[in-house]
Amino acid sequence: MEKLIDQAKSKLRANHLRWTKQREMMLRLVSEDPEHYQDITVVDNALRDAYPGLSHDTIYRNLKEFERLELVELRQHNDQMQVKYRCDSAHHHHFICEICGRVQEIKMPPLDMAYYEQQLPGAKITGHTFELRGICAECRAKHLK
Numbered sequence: 397m398e399k400l401i402d403q404a405k406s407k408l409r410a411n412h413l414r415w416t417k418q419r420e421m422m423l424r425l426v427s428e429d430p431e432h433y434q435d436i437t438v439v440d441n442a443l444r445d446a447y448p449g450l451s452h453d454t455i456y457r458n459l460k461e462f463e464r465l466e467l468v469e470l471r472q473h474n475d476q477m478q479v480k481y482r483c484d485s486a487h488h489h490h491f492i493c494e495i496c497g498r499v500q501e502i503k504m505p506p507l508d509m510a511y512y513e514q515q516l517p518g519a520k521i522t523g524h525t526f527e528l529r530g531i532c533a534e535c536r537a538k539h540l541k
């Protein structure tokens with residue numbers, strides 16, 4: 397975990413962002429469990445308990461900034477924004493266990509955007525989401541017993 401925090405610190409500095417107590421706390425909360433998404437309200441509540449002056453907006457803006465710096469991954473789930481510390485691989489997607497919520501990385505070859513854009517004349521693709529769901533090996537083993 398200290399390694400993740402050190403990485404985050406140097407990345408912020410390299411991008412001319414100040415290393416503040418608030419940002420550190422945010423990243424610590426997120427890096428506690430790099431294998432699960434957390435609702436951002438959990439992070440939000442913890443931060444605003446510790447720093448009552450902080451607004452939702454500031455917290456959200458920081459998380460978006462961390463996403464841009466590839467420190468965290470954000471995801472929309474049942475009307476909730478969720479956050480997780482970013483996996484190591486560059487282009488990857490997730491397999492998420494429907495029982496325990498564990499996130500496992502899946503490597504993917506680069507997508508051929510030109511191929512998709514041919515089907516959308518005049519459009520420009522700016523991003524994509526792809527997620528696999530299922531039951532992880534541990535949960536399967538438990539339920540088979």
Ligand SMILES: [Zn+2]
Pocket residue numbers: 469482483488489490501
């Ligand atoms: Zn990931």
Ligand SMILES: [Zn+2]
Pocket residue numbers: 487488489504507524526
């Ligand atoms: Zn992809």
Ligand SMILES: [Zn+2]
Pocket residue numbers: 493494495496497498531532533534535536
């Ligand atoms: Zn599971």
